[in-house]
Amino acid sequence: AQTVTQSQPEMSVQEAETVTLSCTYDTSENNYYLFWYKQPPSRQMILVIRQEAYKQQNATENRFSVNFQKAAKSFSLKISDSQLGDTAMYFCASPAAGTASKLTFGTGTRLQVTL
Amino acid sequence: DTAVSQTPKYLVTQMGNDKSIKCEQNLGHDTMYWYKQDSKKFLKIMFSYNNKELIINETVPNRFSPKSPDKAHLNLHINSLELGDSAVYFCASSQQQGAYGYTFGSGTRLTVV
Numbered sequence: 687a688q689t690v691t692q693s694q695p696e697m698s699v700q701e702a703e704t705v706t707l708s709c710t711y712d713t714s715e716n717n718y719y720l721f722w723y724k725q726p727p728s729r730q731m732i733l734v735i736r737q738e739a740y741k742q743q744n745a746t747e748n749r750f751s752v753n754f755q756k757a758a759k760s761f762s763l764k765i766s767d768s769q770l771g772d773t774a775m776y777f778c779a780s781p782a783a784g785t786a787s788k789l790t791f792g793t794g795t796r797l798q799v800t801l
Numbered sequence: 802d803t804a805v806s807q808t809p810k811y812l813v814t815q816m817g818n819d820k821s822i823k824c825e826q827n828l829g830h831d832t833m834y835w836y837k838q839d840s841k842k843f844l845k846i847m848f849s850y851n852n853k854e855l856i857i858n859e860t861v862p863n864r865f866s867p868k869s870p871d872k873a874h875l876n877l878h879i880n881s882l883e884l885g886d887s888a889v890y891f892c893a894s895s896q897q898q899g900a901y902g903y904t905f906g907s908g909t910r911l912t913v914v
């Protein structure tokens with residue numbers, strides 16, 4: 687079965703600190719893309735960052751960066767200088783086997799940013 | 802302009818009723834999806850259409866029937882609603898086999914009473 691594992695159901699971080707959310711996946715695709723999505727209380731699913739598996743360089747989008755370890759099938763998200771607006775559920779997503787366009791989502795990590 | 806719009810945003814209905822959720826995207830994407838998010842926030846794909854053709858049909862009760870009149874629209878019709886159908890249903894779209902991720906609608910919270 688295709689799995690995406692997020693082992694941290696909940697995390698808390700103080701404002702301005704750095705936090706890392708972990709994710710491991712299991713795809714049989716050779717060329718694929720990985721994603722982190724944010725779901726704030728508004729319910730909207732927002733794409734945070736995208737990683738191309740054939741690129742060794744880790745993706746970065748402003749305060750968000752990833753640590754992509756292809757051999758270990760690990761794809762963690764680092765949020766630097768955390769802000770109150772980062773409070774949300776964060777979902778890791780990877781393609782399912784045999785269907786590159788079908789994304790499988792992890793169970794999510796609820797991140798709370800505190801003062 | 803909203804990229805992926807779903808209507809309605811909220812739907813409260815009684816058991817046994819039939820209801821529809823509509824989705825439209827103006828991004829020119831070629832693939833559209835329906836996902837279900839349960840009370841524990843778990844997201845699971847239900848259906849996917851590529852250029853009006855059904856390409857993914859997960860294990861979903863046949864009370865759920867998607868319809869894609871054109872590649873910009875994907876509707877979801879649910880017959881004989883049950884309590885367990887209560888969830889948030891998300892429509893999404895993508896281009897190039899999802900290489901740039903999905904763009905999601907704002908979701909429809911369905912409550913069956």
